[in-house]
Amino acid sequence: MRRSIAAAAIVLRKELRDALRDRRTLMTVLVSAVLMGPLVLLAISGLVASLEARAEQREVVVSGIAKAPTLRNYFERQTYVVKEAPPDFETQLRRSTLHDPVVVVPDDFEAALVRGDVPVVEIVSDSANQRAEASTARIERLLGGFSRERALLSLALRGVSAQLLEPMEIEDRDLASTQTRATRITGMLPFFVMMAVLYGALNAALDTTAGERERGSLEPLLMNPAERWALVAGKWGAVVCVSVLIAVLSCFSFLPGQWVLRSDTLQAMFQYGPREAGLFILLLLPLAAALAAVLMAVAIRSRTFKEAQASSMIIVLAVSLLPLVNVFDLGGEAPWHLWTPALAQNALMTRVLKGESLDVWQILIPLGVCAALTAVGVWSVARQLHQAAVK
């Protein structure tokens, strides 16, 4: 037994050294899995920051403001800066070079207002132009305010109470905590971290099984007097180590990513510190173990690395697509989510981000499922090893 454990340790050390020398693959995984998350976070924060800045800007772009002094007066009383729209504003909106919706005032605006007619004011935007679209509601509210003011003044002149016009008041009350709101934006974080685990495990798992077969090094390896399970355990351990290493890097890469968040609101909402990163890693450990074993079990049945890549695609797809159940919120959180690997980890990491606590079962069930998958995977590889070597 002691000798087998020693053999497993020797295999683990060799496989780790081998995997870490595969610089090109490691770099690809690092760039795609570790840098991608923070970069996307950065991009989103840039977008949110620019939306916020626009919201605070208090600017309104109007075409034909010279013909509507009353409207200009109102805008200026609301401390808005009025800007004349460029003549080709429609083209600019379509090309997304103009980031504000344009208020188009008709020529006879003032005259119609005086006559008591209803002049038509257009808010021109392009629904494909996200930034302009984001400001449309604000401009609508602004113009609505103008209409209400005119109406109130007219009624007041006739001695009617302003309350008749607004028989009830509407107030918003949002039940979501700051963190819950933030998960709408940071919800993709667990997904990126899980991809890091998956891609970290993928190459190592394929190389240590199908790669070993393809190189013709599996047969000589089995001619060593080491127990089969010791060989498999060592290989599996190395794959888990590589996968967890990538996961740790990925989890911690969001920490500096957070410091450069450009949006203050997002920064305030985004509660991701070393504690969250640590919890993420704890939740991901069993998943890394299970993925390593399952990928190895699939790959050992393939003669070549390429064949193994094709057969492992189904696992890659499952791990990538399962979290979407959470994203699309299909029927809310159901008990079976906890029993499904990848989906469970995604749900639990989302809870961590929301600042909600995890109960014992929420940790034990996914842990048990992953442990069972690991055991089946490792057993299957050990069983298949001799057959794979000679085929």
Next chain:
Amino acid sequence: MIEVRALAKSFAVPSQRGIVRKANDGNDAAATSTPRAGEDGRVHAVVDVHFDAPDGRITGLLGPNGAGKTTTLRMLAALIAPDAGTMRVDGIDVVARPRDVLARMGVLSDARGLYPRLTARENIVYYGELHGMGRDAAEARAVELARRFEMAPLLDRRAGGFSQGERMKTALCRALVHDPPNIVLDEPTNGLDVLATRALRDSLRWLRTPEGGAKCIVFSTHIMQEVERLCDGVVVVAHGRTVATGTVDELLAKTGQQDFEEAFVELAFAAERAAVGAPQ
């Protein structure tokens, strides 16, 4: 000392495909140049192989492609289980105590893949450690073997860029790292040029001597010259059977031929007719 008696092994044929599956290099366990699927629908790769390989001698397993040499050696290395027969290495039964046998045997198998990202030294030391050697002992042994096989300058280069001959030498060092008393080589000169083949021959001759450890060496080949130049004893295998054993001279005398190649063809061809069973 290796003793093999009445060894047999058959494989199921994936019949729906109607062909015998071949491995990438055509040396599949069940691969044969002429698939011999029997009436039971199985390929009988080894039917009755028997030989004795004493210590301090080189025993050649000679046979055409698909004769069952690789399958026999794989069974000897406990990689596949035989259907029938016994194999003993230094008196230890291979099936009953495979790991004890592997500890006393160095096998250069048909597949001799190295780890391309590891250096030759790391490749060799890895196997030494798996054989239970300490790291220092394995390192020292790697240096000693590298000197013996004239590959010292290769030791710290990664195996990825090695030539065929360099790979073979590294694989051989790897198989011998634990200084096994028994050495089994499956077609070791495959893909080697003349110089590398000569170097290998010299090494095997040395290993046979008392200074080299008086090893029991078994090697399979289909090349006549190698057998003539190297082997103390020859086992001719054809269609999964041992059809003749003896020294080169004894086999020549037995067939009444002057040329060993002619003698071999006669022995193997007679076996082929016997295997087909009935006269045409």
